[in-house]
Amino acid sequence: MNINAVSKDCIGCAACMDICALGAISIHCDSEGFYKPQVDDKCINCGKCLKKCPANTSKTEKKVSEFYYGWILDDTVRKNSSSGGFFSSLANYVLSSGGVVFGAAYSNDFKSVVMESTEDVSLDALRVSKYCQAFSNGMHNKIADHLKKGRKVLVVGTPCQIASLRLRFANNENLLLVDFFCGGIAPVSAYSNYIEYLEKCYKSKVISVNMRDKSLGWNLPKIRVKFENGKVYSKRYQFDYYCHYFYGKNIKNLPCLTCKFTNHTDADITIGDFWGYKSANVSNDGKGISLIAINTENGKIALDCVKTQLQLYSLDEKYAKYAYRGKDNNTQIIKQRNEFMEDVKKHSFVYAAKKHDFRYGSFGVLLKILIRKVVRK
Ligand SMILES: Cc1cc2nc3c(=O)[nH]c(=O)nc-3n(C[C@H](O)[C@H](O)[C@H](O)COP(=O)(O)OP(=O)(O)OC[C@H]3O[C@@H](n4cnc5c(N)ncnc54)[C@H](O)[C@@H]3O)c2cc1C
Structure with a gap:
């Protein structure tokens, strides 16, 4: 048996490729454009890859113990982060102890996202959410090398990527x-x-992408793309093809719609946006507020080490629920998603975006919002 046995649940973490001593596994895009392993004839069916595969494990609900909200005191870093910049406080701490930080960075041409480390890119490049699957880039083996040398390593990634690292490295x-x-x-x-x-459209190369631009405030995020010719594209999510469909369900990976890590984390710390701020009566200055869940003793120690960089408050668990996205496994959503992805496969994303419910552009979206408001009344 090899990794092909779990291909439909595969989340593209590439743990299998890194663990295979025979080099029998490589990572390629599948027909929908998600990273998936391919096994060649060097495979001897030893099953090592399956043992380190998060898709091949069953997950039970795991509760986190402590919740906080807060933000980094450095205002520039906070402004240049998706939420309150908590990630940067952890990164500062690990880097100042001679460690290495792994996270997602755009490729040089801004057309893909890659798991990189501060050995190769700046911390700035790792900041801010990138709304595209990140290519793993041999991350597991690079981390193993740093740990062997006794260096501290911080990794921030999706819950499934982190689950694969926990399987490989334990505690x-x-x-x-x-x-x-x-x-x-x-x-x-x-x-x-x-x-x-x-x-x-802009007749120029992209030189930066920010899908969490805070110029209107953290709670009204925009996409902002800069071009070589000096022009700038800037739109609220609902008026932008990509963000509109990313925040809908249409372009998500199928295993994400039934994600088994929604109620289970293997991470020491889980971070997010504190969207529960209104219910918790917390004032919003528009600069970004992080939600922080401490899951392990290791996480607790790390939080103690970064406290001086933060404005931090403890939080009742009931206000954390706003960060969670429920599973989207109802048949109507899956049907819609599959129809959309068929058009992406046969034509392109932009073709599919124009054809489906974005077909009237910004006008169509405005019309939809108006209709919804009238119907609600
Ligand atoms: C695809 C995606 C979906 C998210 N969904 C939610 C959600 O539903 N609810 C919620 O509360 N928060 C969500 N977040 C998290 C939130 O947007 C912030 O990333 C998080 O709060 C950290 O913000 P920060 O200000 O501390 O640091 P930031 O500087 O914004 O750090 C972001 C960190 O995430 C890593 N990262 C960014 N993009 C990717 C990627 N594609 N793959 C792997 N790692 C990546 C970066 O390397 C960096 O370490 C999501 C993030 C991503 C990338």
Whole structure:
């Protein structure tokens, strides 16, 4: 038996490729554009890959013990982070002790997302949410090398990526695993097609992408794309093809719609946006508030080490629920998603976006919002 046995549940973490000593596994995009392993004839069916595969494990509900909300005191870093910049406080702490930080960065052409470390890119490049599946890039073996040398390692990734790292490395006091309250990931095919479309519209290369631009405030995020010719594309999510469909369900990976990590985390710490701020009567200055869940003793120690960098408050668990996205496994959503992805496969993301409910562009979305308001009255 090899990794092919779990292909339909595969989340593309590439743990299998890194663990295979024979080099029999490589990672490629499947027909929808999600990263998946391919096994070649060097495989001897030893089953090692399956043992380290998070899709091959069953998960029971696991409660987190302590919740906090807060933000980093450094205002510039806070502004340049998705939420309250809690990730950066952990990164500062690990880097100042001679450690390494792994996270997601855009590729040089901004057409894909790659798991990189501060050995190769700046901490700035790892900041901010990228709404596309990240290519693992041999991350598991790189982490193993750093841990062997006794270095501290911080990894921030999706709950499934973090589950794969926990399977490989178990509990190691030098390894701090952080995941986020994840709403699912989109395929590189859709994302790269969209960037190419913008380049065509603006007749220029993309030189930066920010899908959590806070110019209108953290709770009114915008996508902001800069081009070589100095032009800037900036839109609220509901008026942008990519963000509209990313926040809908249409371009999520199928295993994300039935995600088994929604109620189970293998991370030491889970981070997210504190969308429960209104219910908890917390004032919002528009700069971003992080939600922080401490899941392990290792996580507790890390939080103690970064407290001086933060404005931090403890929080009742009931206000954390706003960060969670429920599962989207109802048959209507899956049917819609599959029809949309068929068009992405046959044509392109932009073709599918124009054809489906975004077909009237911003006007169509405005019309929909108006109709919804009238119906609610
Ligand atoms: C795809 C995705 C879905 C999310 N869904 C939710 C949600 O439903 N609810 C919620 O409360 N929060 C969600 N988040 C988390 C939230 O957007 C922030 O990333 C998180 O709160 C950390 O913010 P920060 O200000 O501390 O740091 P930031 O500087 O924003 O750090 C973001 C961290 O996430 C890592 N990262 C970014 N993109 C990816 C990626 N594609 N794959 C792996 N790692 C990545 C970065 O390397 C960095 O370490 C999601 C994030 C992503 C990437």
